[in-house]
Amino acid sequence: MTSAVEFQAVSRHFGATKAVDAVDLTIAEGAFFAMLGPSGSGKTTCLRLISGFEKPTSGQIRIFGEDVSAVPPHLRHVNTVFQDYALFPHMNVRDNVAYGLMVKGMARTPRYAKAEDMLALVHLDGYGDRKPAQLSGGQRQRVALARALVNEPRVLLLDEPLGALDLKLREAMQDELKSLQKRLGITFVFVTHDQSEALSMADSLAVFNNGRIAQIGTPTDIYAHPKTRFVADFVGSSNVLPPALTQSLGGPTKWSSLRPEALHPAPFGPITGTVTALRYLGAGHRVTVTTQGQDIAAHLPSGTATPQVGSQMTLTFDPAALHVMDEA
Amino acid sequence: MTAPAIIPPRGLADRLTTLFWRHPRLLLSLLIAPPLLWLGVVYLGSLAALLLQSFYSIDEFSGLIVHEFTLKTYGELLRPSNADVILRTLGMAIAVTIASAFIAFPIAYFAARYAKGRWKAAFYLGIMLPLWSSYLVKVYAWKLILAKEGILTWATEATHTSWLLNAALSLPGVGGNSLSTSYIGTFLTFTYVWLPFMILPMQASLERVPNSMLEAAADLGATARQTFRTVVLPLAMPGIVAGSIFTFSLTLGDYIIPQIIGTSASFIGMAVYQLQGTAGNIPLAAAFAVVPIVIMLIYLSLAKRAGAFDAL
Amino acid sequence: MRSEASLGLKIAAIAGLLFLHLPILLIFLYAFTTEERSFTFPPPGLTTEWFAVAWNRPDIWPPLYLSLQVAALSTVLALILGTLVAAAMAGTRFFGRDQVSLLIILPIALPGVITGISMRSAFSIMDIPFSTLTIVLGHATFCIVIVYNNAVARFRRLSGGILEASADLGANSFQTFRFVLLPNLGSALLAGGMLAFALSFDEVIVTTFTAGQQSTLPIWMLEELVRPRQRPVTNVVAMVVFIATFIPILIAYYLTRGGSETAGGGK
Numbered sequence: 024m025t026s027a028v029e030f031q032a033v034s035r036h037f038g039a040t041k042a043v044d045a046v047d048l049t050i051a052e053g054a055f056f057a058m059l060g061p062s063g064s065g066k067t068t069c070l071r072l073i074s075g076f077e078k079p080t081s082g083q084i085r086i087f088g089e090d091v092s093a094v095p096p097h098l099r100h101v102n103t104v105f106q107d108y109a110l111f112p113h114m115n116v117r118d119n120v121a122y123g124l125m126v127k128g129m130a131r132t133p134r135y136a137k138a139e140d141m142l143a144l145v146h147l148d149g150y151g152d153r154k155p156a157q158l159s160g161g162q163r164q165r166v167a168l169a170r171a172l173v174n175e176p177r178v179l180l181l182d183e184p185l186g187a188l189d190l191k192l193r194e195a196m197q198d199e200l201k202s203l204q205k206r207l208g209i210t211f212v213f214v215t216h217d218q219s220e221a222l223s224m225a226d227s228l229a230v231f232n233n234g235r236i237a238q239i240g241t242p243t244d245i246y247a248h249p250k251t252r253f254v255a256d257f258v259g260s261s262n263v264l265p266p267a268l269t270q271s272l273g274g275p276t277k278w279s280s281l282r283p284e285a286l287h288p289a290p291f292g293p294i295t296g297t298v299t300a301l302r303y304l305g306a307g308h309r310v311t312v313t314t315q316g317q318d319i320a321a322h323l324p325s326g327t328a329t330p331q332v333g334s335q336m337t338l339t340f341d342p343a344a345l346h347v348m349d350e351a
Numbered sequence: 352m353t354a355p356a357i358i359p360p361r362g363l364a365d366r367l368t369t370l371f372w373r374h375p376r377l378l379l380s381l382l383i384a385p386p387l388l389w390l391g392v393v394y395l396g397s398l399a400a401l402l403l404q405s406f407y408s409i410d411e412f413s414g415l416i417v418h419e420f421t422l423k424t425y426g427e428l429l430r431p432s433n434a435d436v437i438l439r440t441l442g443m444a445i446a447v448t449i450a451s452a453f454i455a456f457p458i459a460y461f462a463a464r465y466a467k468g469r470w471k472a473a474f475y476l477g478i479m480l481p482l483w484s485s486y487l488v489k490v491y492a493w494k495l496i497l498a499k500e501g502i503l504t505w506a507t508e509a510t511h512t513s514w515l516l517n518a519a520l521s522l523p524g525v526g527g528n529s530l531s532t533s534y535i536g537t538f539l540t541f542t543y544v545w546l547p548f549m550i551l552p553m554q555a556s557l558e559r560v561p562n563s564m565l566e567a568a569a570d571l572g573a574t575a576r577q578t579f580r581t582v583v584l585p586l587a588m589p590g591i592v593a594g595s596i597f598t599f600s601l602t603l604g605d606y607i608i609p610q611i612i613g614t615s616a617s618f619i620g621m622a623v624y625q626l627q628g629t630a631g632n633i634p635l636a637a638a639f640a641v642v643p644i645v646i647m648l649i650y651l652s653l654a655k656r657a658g659a660f661d662a663l
Numbered sequence: 664m665r666s667e668a669s670l671g672l673k674i675a676a677i678a679g680l681l682f683l684h685l686p687i688l689l690i691f692l693y694a695f696t697t698e699e700r701s702f703t704f705p706p707p708g709l710t711t712e713w714f715a716v717a718w719n720r721p722d723i724w725p726p727l728y729l730s731l732q733v734a735a736l737s738t739v740l741a742l743i744l745g746t747l748v749a750a751a752m753a754g755t756r757f758f759g760r761d762q763v764s765l766l767i768i769l770p771i772a773l774p775g776v777i778t779g780i781s782m783r784s785a786f787s788i789m790d791i792p793f794s795t796l797t798i799v800l801g802h803a804t805f806c807i808v809i810v811y812n813n814a815v816a817r818f819r820r821l822s823g824g825i826l827e828a829s830a831d832l833g834a835n836s837f838q839t840f841r842f843v844l845l846p847n848l849g850s851a852l853l854a855g856g857m858l859a860f861a862l863s864f865d866e867v868i869v870t871t872f873t874a875g876q877q878s879t880l881p882i883w884m885l886e887e888l889v890r891p892r893q894r895p896v897t898n899v900v901a902m903v904v905f906i907a908t909f910i911p912i913l914i915a916y917y918l919t920r921g922g923s924e925t926a927g928g929g930k
Contacts (some may be wrong), residue, residue: 075372076827093370096830098358098365109828113846126842174832177356249738318470358833368835378836383763386744386807394804404784454682457675465668474680476916481683483912485865487884490902492686495693496889498702498728500835502689510759522698546683549849604774607867611888620776624871627780633787638739640780647773 025088027052028073028179033082034069040067044234045082050178050212050227051139052087055204057213057221061257062230066214069231070180087170087177093233102171103180104275108163110155116142116166117151123174144203146211161192167269168200172207181213184219196225218258224281230254249348255280262319269347271315278348283309285344286321288330292339294319298330312336362545398644405637418633425633428642432624437642440619443534444602447541448549450597452591454542455549459590460583462550463557478554482547490608493540497612498532521601527614537613544608545601549594556590592654599650603643619643681865683751696903699895713895715834717903723883726823728878734863737802741859742852744803745810752811753818772876778805786873793875801873802866806859813855813919817848856920879894880904896915 043065050056058066071077072084084091091099102123102227105242110119118125118136133140141147145165146251155163164184170177180209181200183346185193201224204211221228223243229239230253249255252263256277261280264272272293286294290301296314308323310330321338325327359368371378407416410422427433462474476581481489496502507513519535520526527533568578604622617625619639626636665854668676694713717723748767752760770778770840782801791797825847829839867881874882884904 074831089357091357093369093373095369096359096827097368097833097835098360100354100358101358103826103828105828105831107824109824110865111828111843117773122829122834122842126829126832126834126838170832175354177354210791329805363836364835367758368830368837371836376757379751379757382747386748386751387763387766389744390770390807393782393800394770394778395766395783397778400785400788401777401781403788411671454679457672458679460670461672476913477680477683480909480912480918481687483908484682484687485881485901485904485908487865487867487881487888488690488905489686489886491884491901492690493700495689495704496686500701500703502704543686544681546679593903594835600772600774604675604776606756607885612694620774623776623780627783627872633784636780637784640777643774644777645865 025052025311026050026085027054028067028212029083030072031086033069033072033074033079034085035077035079036067041234043072043079046234046236048229048236048239050210052207052210054336055201055211055213055226056225057215057225057228058231059215059218059221059228059258060237061216063235066216066229066231067182068234070103070182070212073178074101074180074260079133089209100174100176101178102174102176102182103163103182104167104171104184106182106184108155108167110163110166110170112155114154115151116155116158119155119166120151120173122169122170127179137173138169141173142166144172145169150328160187161196164188166212168203172203172209176209178210181211183214183216185215185217194221200224206211222258223290230258232257236339249280252278252280252348255346255348260320264317264319268315268317273342273346274318274345276348280346280348281319281340282321283320284340285340286319287321287335287340288321288327289339292337294338294340295335297335298332298334298336301329303334310336314337374662387629401637401640404633405641407634407637409634414631424638425641426639427635433639436617436619436622436639439616441646443538443541443598443618446538446547447596447602448595450538450542451546451549452553452595454546455553455594456591458567458588459553459557459587463554475505476538478550482551485632486544487607490611491542492613493536493543494531497529497536499529499531501531518620531612532614534613534616537609540608540612541602541605545598548597548601549591552593552597553587553590556593557587560586569643596647596650598656600643600647603646672864684742690898690901690905691919693879693898696894696895696898697811702873702894716893718901719895723880723896723900726878726880726883729795729798729835729877730864733802734860736795737806738856738860740799740803741806741810742856745807745855745859746814746852748807749811749818751813753815753821767808767811771808772866775805775866775868776872782869793844793873793877795877797873797875798870798877798879801869802863805866805869806863809859809862810813810852810855812856813851817851821847850918854915855917857918861908861911861915865904 026049028048028050030046033043033046033048035043036225046065046069046070058069060066060200068077071238072079073086075091075094079092086099086101096319112120114122117135120141121129121134122139139148139151142151147162147165147169150158150162150166154168158166167184184200185196185279188196193226197220200213201210211307213221213225222245225242227239227241228236228245230245231342232253238245240248245254245258249258249261255261255263259282261282264281265278266278270276272279289332294312294314296312296319298310299313302309302311307325307327310321310323312319312321319338355663360369370654371421405424406420407418408421409415430439458478458514462471478640483544484602498504504513504516506565507516515592520528520530520533525534525538527535530539564586565578565580568582569575587597604620606618606624609616609621621643623636623639626632626639630636687924692706693702696709697708697710697711698702698706709914748763767876778801785791786793786797825843826839829843830836834842865881867879867885870879870882872887877888880900881904884897884900887900891897
């Protein structure tokens with residue numbers, strides 16, 4: 024099976040800035056692929072390299088096996104849901120959705136019929152006559168989705184599509200995007216800086232840092248086995264322990280990570296320190312214990328007794344939970 | 352059956368789009384070439400022609416233009432009668448600019464800070480309409496106002512303040528027989544006609560001063576006067592400088608207002624017009640015209656340093 | 664401190680606005696005066712007869728037609744050139760960008776008399792006879808910046824997003840221009856065109872240098888101002904000219920109202 028998108032040593036430099044630096048990447052057909060990273064890490068530039076709004080400084084990009092170095096955006100069968108949606112303000116919703124079909128020369132009746140179908144798919148039946156300005160943020164986002172999907176793209180690119188929505192709506196849209204992707208079987212490439220979003224939606228993800236891919240794999244793999252300190256820290260607020268501390272906890276002299284959920288209060292244990300902070304999270308507490316000058320966060324499920332700030336506390340963990348990283 | 356990942360080009364438009372995408376500079380060059388050619392050839396070419404003429408001179412006996420490079424014509428500018436014209440124009444431009452700044456500030460400040468909704472629109476239109484309405488009609492209106500038998504004389508008589516008008520007219524140097532034949536009249540008309548050019552950039556730069564900044568100043572214990580002097584005025588400065596570019600430049604080059612309203616004394620614009628027309632001394636006219644260019648180039652470079660171009 | 668302006672500021676602002684508008688109202692009054700030879704105020708009587716007299720004056724009509732013709736041609740040229748340069752300047756940064764923007768504003772930043780005499784010198788050097796074309800050449804040059812100012816502000820607001828969206832959905836550059844760019848740019852261009860028309864229709868300083876023997880309406884008015892023949896007719900023409908420039912300005916304002924780029928910011 025050919026891969027949907029393939030990067031071979033792709034770089035995109037802006038002057039001295041290496042936005043994307045020698046990236047190798049393969050996205051399987053039908054995947055829900057997330058590109059995760061802080062702002063400026065190169066994930067959005069990678070997305071724009073796929074859509075064709077950026078051209079690689081060096082390296083090769085293939086879409087379904089075809090080299091696209093000479094293909095402009097409008098001839099790539101790839102569509103994008105833009106971060107700010109970029110709906111056409113002078114057209115109503117129906118014309119927005121039908122735009123891609125119109126420029127390809129489809130007659131009015133069939134293209135409006137397809138646009139209405141697509142609006143029904145995103146639960147916006149009956150909104151065709153409205154202007155984008157009359158819609159809420161969530162509705163605009165659905166229009167942007169419908170406008171891209173109506174073209175039946177081989178790859179759908181989503182640039183932080185949920186960033187502007189409030190929490191409740193974001194969670195609902197996450198489920199909806201996921202089921203839509205399953206149903207349509209289109210390859211989704213999704214850019215986000217929100218690690219929980221990436222973990223919950225993607226079936227495969229790449230973590231970006233400084234223009235390079237720090238780690239690529241499935242969400243469980245990346246969460247449980249981060250390869251570098253950066254990944255451990257960025258994906259799900261892990262405790263990152265320096266080599267000396269790792270060794271004192273029974274590991275090798277290497278950096279390691281330890282999830283807060285893996286730590287439990289106990290009468291005896293390898294970690295004893297002063298409680299320096301306590302935060303209520305709804306479903307339990309997060310406690311920060313300082314030992315040997317190092318802050319270690321532990322998750323206390325609700326029902327567990329909460330310690331006083333300033334008191335001493337001892338923590339224990341299953342040695343298997345201590346994840347030692349390759350990075351020196 | 353799946354669609355191909357790459358759509359083949361369907362015609363010339365697609366091929367051209369591909370070409371533009373692969374060579375963005377090509378599209379840029381195609382866009383900018385016609386206007387650049389126009390401005391480069393028609394405008395800069397003309398300025399070059401003017402500069403060239405200013406280095407020629409006129410033969411005093413035959414009255415013909417001598418097509419030889421000389422600085423003699425520029426030397427003539429230093430003759431007392433010509434230097435007077437330049438100094439008079441400069442003095443007028445400075446006076447008009449300062450007066451405009453003073454009259455414009457309250458309008459701009461009120462429009463930027465206090466006018467809201469409908470009032471804001473009213474203020475904007477109230478400034479823009481006089482800006483764009485016919486220049487000649489505005490000058491003509493002032494001819495009507497300043498005429499000896501006109502509304503101003505009538506108004507001073509009606510309010511028993513004729514002595515004030517007469518005192519102004521009897522001032523040495525700037526007074527005259529009536530307002531429409533005095534420097535005061537010329538000054539008033541210039542100020543009126545160029546005032547909107549001062550208000551708009553001033554208002555624009557004042558609008559960019561966030562309210563929170565004024566509140567911060569007040570919060571830190573500044574009095575209204577201190578806030579104004581240390582916060583508002585420095586931030587409004589680029590706008591004032593931008594506005595002054597217009598009032599200064601427009602006054603320097605105008606030849607119609609002093610011709611219609613004022614004494615018979617000449618200004619740079621009038622000198623240029625008369626020298627190239629009736630006198631036929633194109634080299635001297637050209638040299639005269641270079642004076643405002645040089646003044647404006649110096650002014651613009653100073654203004655650029657003051658950040659005025661962001662307020663244009 | 665936003666809530667209320669001080670009394671002094673209010674008075675100064677309102678007095679300033681009155682100073683801007685009262686003189687224009689006076690023109691309207693004088694168009695109806697019965698006094699023929701002087702500018703006596705208050706007018707001894709009111710009449711509408713001067714409108715008929717002006718209408719029947721044969722020397723007014725050719726300048727009016729010429730002015731309309733010149734303004735229309737200059738506006739079309741300025742629209743094309745101004746939009747092109749705005750499109751080039753809005754999207755990209757390139758070497759010499761600052762120099763180009765300086766070149767565009769120069770024709771209005773330098774006094775009109777300089778543009779005028781420069782062009783006259785160039786015409787005489789190149790032996791170009793004065794004609795309607797030479798007037799248009801001058802007018803289009805200073806109208807470019809008007810269109811440019813209006814268009815570039817709108818281009819900036821479009822900010823690439825919807826243009827990229829159009830390409831992403833499969834439109835080529837020409838389709839993007841026609842279906843997305845033009846509809847969004849339209850009102851800004853119309854406003855710029857209106858203002859350019861008003862400016863050209865009213866221009867007198869450059870025109871005196873580039874017109875030769877022809878006269879536009881402002882030149883006709885200037886002659887009447889310098890050597891008055893029938894003052895009440897000049898009053899009537901002044902009022903008509905004022906109204907004729909007033910209308911396109913109002914239209915331009917309403918076309919661009921509400922945006923940060925409201926028309927007329929830079930004349």
